[in-house]
Amino acid sequence: MPSLEEELFPSTPGKFKIDRSHSMNRQFHRCFASTSTMFLWALFLIALTASYLSFQSFVDSGSKYFTASWGGLQWEKQVRVSSQIRRSGGMSVLVTGGAGFVGTHVSLALKRRGDGVVGLDNFNNYYDPSLKKARRALLDSHGIFVVEGDINDSRMLEKLFDIVAFTHVMHLAAQAGVRYAMENPNSYVHSNIAGLVSLLEACKSANPQPSIVWASSSSVYGLNEKVPFSESDRTDQPASLYAATKKAGEEITHTYNHIYGLSITGLRFFTVYGPWGRPDMAYFSFTRNILQGKPIKIYRGKNRVDLARDFTYIDDIVKGCLGSLDTSGKSTGSGGKKRGPAPYRIFNLGNTSPVTVPTLVSILERYLKTKAKRSLVDMPGNGDVPFTHANISLARSELGYKPTTDLQTGLKKFVRWYLSYYGYNHGKPVN
Numbered sequence: 358m359p360s361l362e363e364e365l366f367p368s369t370p371g372k373f374k375i376d377r378s379h380s381m382n383r384q385f386h387r388c389f390a391s392t393s394t395m396f397l398w399a400l401f402l403i404a405l406t407a408s409y410l411s412f413q414s415f416v417d418s419g420s421k422y423f424t425a426s427w428g429g430l431q432w433e434k435q436v437r438v439s440s441q442i443r444r445s446g447g448m449s450v451l452v453t454g455g456a457g458f459v460g461t462h463v464s465l466a467l468k469r470r471g472d473g474v475v476g477l478d479n480f481n482n483y484y485d486p487s488l489k490k491a492r493r494a495l496l497d498s499h500g501i502f503v504v505e506g507d508i509n510d511s512r513m514l515e516k517l518f519d520i521v522a523f524t525h526v527m528h529l530a531a532q533a534g535v536r537y538a539m540e541n542p543n544s545y546v547h548s549n550i551a552g553l554v555s556l557l558e559a560c561k562s563a564n565p566q567p568s569i570v571w572a573s574s575s576s577v578y579g580l581n582e583k584v585p586f587s588e589s590d591r592t593d594q595p596a597s598l599y600a601a602t603k604k605a606g607e608e609i610t611h612t613y614n615h616i617y618g619l620s621i622t623g624l625r626f627f628t629v630y631g632p633w634g635r636p637d638m639a640y641f642s643f644t645r646n647i648l649q650g651k652p653i654k655i656y657r658g659k660n661r662v663d664l665a666r667d668f669t670y671i672d673d674i675v676k677g678c679l680g681s682l683d684t685s686g687k688s689t690g691s692g693g694k695k696r697g698p699a700p701y702r703i704f705n706l707g708n709t710s711p712v713t714v715p716t717l718v719s720i721l722e723r724y725l726k727t728k729a730k731r732s733l734v735d736m737p738g739n740g741d742v743p744f745t746h747a748n749i750s751l752a753r754s755e756l757g758y759k760p761t762t763d764l765q766t767g768l769k770k771f772v773r774w775y776l777s778y779y780g781y782n783h784g785k786p787v788n
């Protein structure tokens with residue numbers, strides 16, 4: 358089969374017909390036919406080479422994923438204004454995944470205390486983008502600008518660091534979800550591996566280099582059976598590709614810390630829930646299905662043992678994130694070179710009191726005043742782990758992290774928000 362180039366440039370040039378105007382003078386044509394043909398060929402070749410090269414760089418930078426919704430004077434002004442610090446000793450933070458669940462809450466908390474915040478989000482459709490847009494509207498009403506862009510877009514990242522000398526990056530952009538990794542494995546590589554490297558490259562080259570706090574996951578403990586999970590426990594048995602990419606992230610950030618002097622703090626979040634949460638998570642989809650009278654699947658482990666999670670309320674997670682930013686220490690590199698050792702830290706951020714999934718459902722039933730249609734099924738082999746339980750002593754001593762919201766209280770707040778956001782037509786208001 359001929360290649361595209363062979364089709365465009367057949368080996369017998371005579372086959373390639375150039376349309377000529379009838380008004381052309383035959384004599385003139387005969388004299389200049391060979392010169393003009395060569396000239397046209399040369400022009401054509403130059404144009405083709407140029408478009409091929411620009412297409413290559415487009416593909417190389419992964420730009421096929423990007424929307425061109427950044428840049429321009431107005432955009433730069435919005436970025437600058439949003440990043441302005443309004444307290445002494447404050448920080449300017451780039452929050453990736455800014456329109457995400459945790460990103461929104463962290464951004465609001467930072468802004469509230471006078472820090473400068475710029476969000477960054479690609480608004481992908483892993484779950485309903487209208488929820489992300491509603492979060493963006495909320496952020497906007499608090500003076501926080503969210504840039505629409507992908508962390509793989511290195512040109513855009515470079516531009517952001519040109520405009521603002523961010524002191525910190527709160528990196529929360531990721532492909533989340535444990536079970537979805539079997540459906541769309543490449544999206545995890547794209548965001549959690551390639552995107553992470555692209556972001557670290559931008560941070561490494563930035564002058565000054567920012568300190569980085571980023572979201573790892575409790576899922577890195579995988580098949581670890583020692584409870585509660587401590588940071589020093591083994592994390593080399595991931596049960597899902599999601600977990601494997603988060604574990605890889607911990608190794609990748611370590612190399613950037615080691616080679617370039619970037620200050621790194623990785624946070625292992627334990628099943629975070631709350632208002633403005635992620636619709637793909639169990640507590641959220643259970644609520645929707647219970648209100649709509651649809652059945653819910655409750656997974657059970659081996660020997661019909663209930664699964665359990667160390668569900669952690671969003672406000673507690675936000676405190677852990679801010680504590681991490683405040684204690685992160687400085688990156689030491691400049692001009693892409695390390696000038697001395699920089700902090701590398703990993704912390705569990707959990708609640709320390711696991712609750713079983715059936716108990717979670719009972720709490721929801723009470724607040725929703727509706728019985729769930731429970732269907733108990735054996736846990737499919739899709740990356741799930743039977744339980745999680747955080748040991749948080751390290752975060753407590755280093756960050757002053759102290760979770761204060763139990764599942765009952767947190768779910769009550771979530772249900773209130775859910776009903777106010779989606780309306781009361783799906784169920785009765787919570788007391």
Ligand SMILES: O=C(O)[C@H]1O[C@H](OP(=O)(O)OP(=O)(O)OC[C@H]2O[C@@H](n3ccc(=O)[nH]c3=O)[C@H](O)[C@@H]2O)[C@H](O)[C@@H](O)[C@H]1O
Pocket residue numbers: 533534535573574575576626627628629637638639640654655656657664665666714741
């Ligand atoms: O801590 C993390 O690092 C991860 O937390 C979250 O993962 P998980 O702890 O798996 O939360 P989630 O899906 O809410 O399932 C909760 C429970 O409900 C069970 N579950 C789930 C679905 C269902 O239909 N039925 C069911 O029983 C299920 O078996 C499980 O026992 C984040 O999604 C993930 O992005 C990551 O951040």
